[in-house]
Amino acid sequence: MSDVTPRLRFAPSPTGYLHVGGARTALFNWLYAKKFGGQFLLRIEDTDKARSTDESTRAIFDGLNWLGLRWDETVVYQGANVERNRADALRMLENGTAYRCFCTQAELAERRAAAEAAKDSFKYDRRCDRLSAEEVQSRVDAGVPFTVRFRVPEGTTSWDDLVHETISFPNKDIEDFIVLRTDGTPIYNMAVVSDDIEMRITLVMRGDDHISNTPKQILLYRALGAPLPQFAHLPMIHGLDGKKLSKRHGATAVSDYQHLGILPGAMLNFLALLGWSPGHDIEVMSMERMVELFDTKGLQKKAAIFDPKKLEWMNGQHLSLMSASDLAPLVTPALVSAGLATTEDLYSRRDWYLTLLELLKVRSRTTDDIVRQAAPYLVDEIRYDPEAEAKQWKDRPATAALLREVGTALRDLREWEPAAMEESLRALGERLGFGDKAGKIFQPLRVALTGLSVSPGIFDVLVMLGRDRSTARIDAAVARLESGGPPGA
RNA sequence: GGCGGUAUCGUCUAGGGGACUAGGACACGGCCCUCUCAAGGCUGGAACACGGGUUCGAAUCCCGUUACCGCUACCA
Numbered sequence: 295m296s297d298v299t300p301r302l303r304f305a306p307s308p309t310g311y312l313h314v315g316g317a318r319t320a321l322f323n324w325l326y327a328k329k330f331g332g333q334f335l336l337r338i339e340d341t342d343k344a345r346s347t348d349e350s351t352r353a354i355f356d357g358l359n360w361l362g363l364r365w366d367e368t369v370v371y372q373g374a375n376v377e378r379n380r381a382d383a384l385r386m387l388e389n390g391t392a393y394r395c396f397c398t399q400a401e402l403a404e405r406r407a408a409a410e411a412a413k414d415s416f417k418y419d420r421r422c423d424r425l426s427a428e429e430v431q432s433r434v435d436a437g438v439p440f441t442v443r444f445r446v447p448e449g450t451t452s453w454d455d456l457v458h459e460t461i462s463f464p465n466k467d468i469e470d471f472i473v474l475r476t477d478g479t480p481i482y483n484m485a486v487v488s489d490d491i492e493m494r495i496t497l498v499m500r501g502d503d504h505i506s507n508t509p510k511q512i513l514l515y516r517a518l519g520a521p522l523p524q525f526a527h528l529p530m531i532h533g534l535d536g537k538k539l540s541k542r543h544g545a546t547a548v549s550d551y552q553h554l555g556i557l558p559g560a561m562l563n564f565l566a567l568l569g570w571s572p573g574h575d576i577e578v579m580s581m582e583r584m585v586e587l588f589d590t591k592g593l594q595k596k597a598a599i600f601d602p603k604k605l606e607w608m609n610g611q612h613l614s615l616m617s618a619s620d621l622a623p624l625v626t627p628a629l630v631s632a633g634l635a636t637t638e639d640l641y642s643r644r645d646w647y648l649t650l651l652e653l654l655k656v657r658s659r660t661t662d663d664i665v666r667q668a669a670p671y672l673v674d675e676i677r678y679d680p681e682a683e684a685k686q687w688k689d690r691p692a693t694a695a696l697l698r699e700v701g702t703a704l705r706d707l708r709e710w711e712p713a714a715m716e717e718s719l720r721a722l723g724e725r726l727g728f729g730d731k732a733g734k735i736f737q738p739l740r741v742a743l744t745g746l747s748v749s750p751g752i753f754d755v756l757v758m759l760g761r762d763r764s765t766a767r768i769d770a771a772v773a774r775l776e777s778g779g780p781p782g783a
Numbered sequence: 784g785g786c787g788g789u790a791u792c793g794u795c796u797a798g799g800g801g802a803c804u805a806g807g808a809c810a811c812g813g814c815c816c817u818c819u820c821a822a823g824g825c826u827g828g829a830a831c832a833c834g835g836g837u838u839c840g841a842a843u844c845c846c847g848u849u850a851c852c853g854c855u856a857c858c859a
Contacts, residue, residue: 305859307858307859309859339859341858341859342858342859344858345858345859346859395857398857399856399857402856402857403856406856410784413784414784414785415784415785415786415855416855417785417855441857458788458789461787461788462787463786463787464786467785467786467787467855468786469855471856472856472857474857475857476857477857479857481856481857481858481859482858482859483859485859486859501853502787502788502789502852502853503852503853503854504853504854505787505788505853505854506786506787506788506853506854506855507854507859509787527788529788529789529852530852530853532852534793534794536851536852537852538852538853564795567795567796567808568795569795571795571796571797573796573797573798574797574807575796575797575806575807575808576807577795577796577807577808577809594795594796595788595789595790596789596790597789597851597852597853598794598795598796599794599795600794600795601794601795601809601810603794603809603810604794604795604808604809604810605809606809607808607809607810608809610821610822614822656821656822657820657821657822658821659821667820686819716818719818731818732818733817733818733819734818735818736818736819737818737819739818740818740819746819746820747819747820748819748820748821749819749820750819750820750821751817751818751819752818752819753818
């Protein structure tokens with residue numbers, strides 16, 4: 295391990311949104327940088343003008359910010375570096391590690407097709423490298439367009455990958471690849487190496503779909519006389535069907551999960567476990583803990599399959615662990631946009647609100663789940679779930695009579711607190727001959743209070759609603775039951 | 784086709800020659816808890832791709848086969 299501070303970068307191309315695979319690559323780069331006190335840089339690879347959009351660039355920023363993966367230094371836009379990229383390519387022309395190629399795209403395509411037809415694998419035959427200096431000069435003078443090709447040397451190119459150990463490629467299998475187009479713009483591998491040198495990147499950590507680019511890039515570093523960074527190639531993420539993750543698999547953008555009510559910390563935790571393991575059966579971790587435990591030794595070589603079920607479970611874990619006050623800022627906007635409350639209202643009775651969150655978060659897997667359960671506590675008019683009504687209020691006259699008694703009992707309570715409620719309602723159950731089946735009271739009451747057959751403990755619900763609202767709901771339920779109308783009428 | 788990579792329960796993984804009767808987690812089933820739903824606890828089924836080596840001994844090391852993935856552009 296060198297003693298220079300590590301510099302890593304995440305280099306996405308802005309051609310869509312920030313997808314989960316990219317987010318995970320960013321995360322590992324970030325974790326490594328944090329762990330070893332280095333820098334995590336962001337470079338937008340926008341050299342493909344046709345596909346790059348500002349909107350996608352924004353999406354990348356938004357995604358990384360939401361996840362809390364802050365980058366150091368200013369963002370580098372690859373498109374702004376073409377001059378230097380070209381200068382580097384030209385430098386290779388001068389030092390003899392590259393040469394001019396006058397073959398046209400059409401000629402190349404033709405030869406490639408011919409080779410394919412003959413079932414041969416096509417590889418550039420270096421014919422332009424055999425041109426005499428005079429010939430080259432005369433063509434240049436005549437203004438014949440040319441590309442710059444890298445002259446791949448003899449031998450073998452290998453490196454010690456941080457996740458794969460040693461990987462090596464016989465150079466004979468690498469063709470003399472183009473580094474500069476006829477219009478003078480750099481090809482991907484040229485731009486990447488030129489930029490990574492400029493940015494003084496010490497560890498290139500990226501998807502393993504770049505493994506075959508690596509020997510070419512290493513050759514370029516050497517031709518430019520630059521020190522080699524370390525490389526780490528991360529496995530891909532696949533969908534449930536084992537194929538590369540794509541739109542067909544549903545949500546693949548980080549923002550999709552943001553809108554589904556997934557917590558950034560849970561997303562990160564889940565993504566980290568897809569391709570990395572801290573060992574010791576540790577699963578649920580905070581960002582701090584991940585930084586502490588991160589180690590390239592735990593990196594996986596095998597592609598992982600993205601399982602949304604486990605993500606949800608992970609989110610539930612993080613939800614339970616998070617304090618209500620940390621959760622509030624994340625849930626409040628959703629509550630407001632669902633029209634259930636106003637920010638002012640929630641702020642004015644903050645303790646009550648936090649208690650509500652405490653009650654709901656344990657039975658939620660996403661923040662959206664919390665919102666879905668919150669309505670009965672926040673709005674005046676509840677909606678009666680037809681199924682709950684049908685099941686728990688089967689005998690409507692009898693239920694009306696029961697709820698009347700419950701209402702009376704609750705109104706008579708001296709203190710509006712759980713122990714008193716329980717004592718009173720269980721006593722009522724005894725009197726009515728329910729024995730220890732107090733659920734015969736609790737369930738109909740739950741429907742009366744919330745309209746639902748599912749909720750936090752009944753005494754918690756009563757406390758949250760308060761005496762006035764609770765008794766009012768019971769009265770409303772009695773009226774509804776006695777109106778004789780069918781459920782939902 | 785060529786080159787490269789990968790291979791442990793359905794899924795994420797632990798494992799780095801003997802501690803393996805292969806551990807944990809998700810999902811699934813059962814039980815407990817219980818006013819419902821969660822959460823939690825206990826519990827069940829479920830895997831070393833195949834074939835050869837090396838070794839006293841292999842999930843672990845080597846070779847081959849198979850399968851899957853990636854690259855194979857004047858794309859990134």
